[in-house]
Amino acid sequence: MGKVENCQVGVFAAYASRHGYALVNKRLFIPEKWFGDDFGERRGKCEIPSDTVFKTKPELAAEMLREAYCRERIPFRYITGDTVYSKSSAFTEAADSCVGVTYMPEVPPIPGYGSVSRL
16 A cells, blocks of 8 residues: 555575576665664564664675675676666675676666667
8 A cells, every 4th residue: 555564675695607596695674764763662673783773785785795705605707786786886896896706787777868678
């Protein structure tokens, strides 16, 4: 009905190769309004640690990307993401810091140039 009472939104890191694919990391996204005083009781009921701070979805994804790159456990060569991530300096800086890895983000359409047809 246009109103969301309770939901969970996650940010996920996935890995794909010719051998298969899997989700390899995740973070719970908590909306910024939850960090205001009026949501203190709800944060308590949800047992959100008191030292948790607001992070955007791209900031959460950047954390996971840096962890994956630094741990060197997953031999990835490519990074992709939709426009939410391609418009974020936090995420693009994290992707740029991965030496030897190609970053292929989705880019938003340019206003006034029409839509792009997909096959």
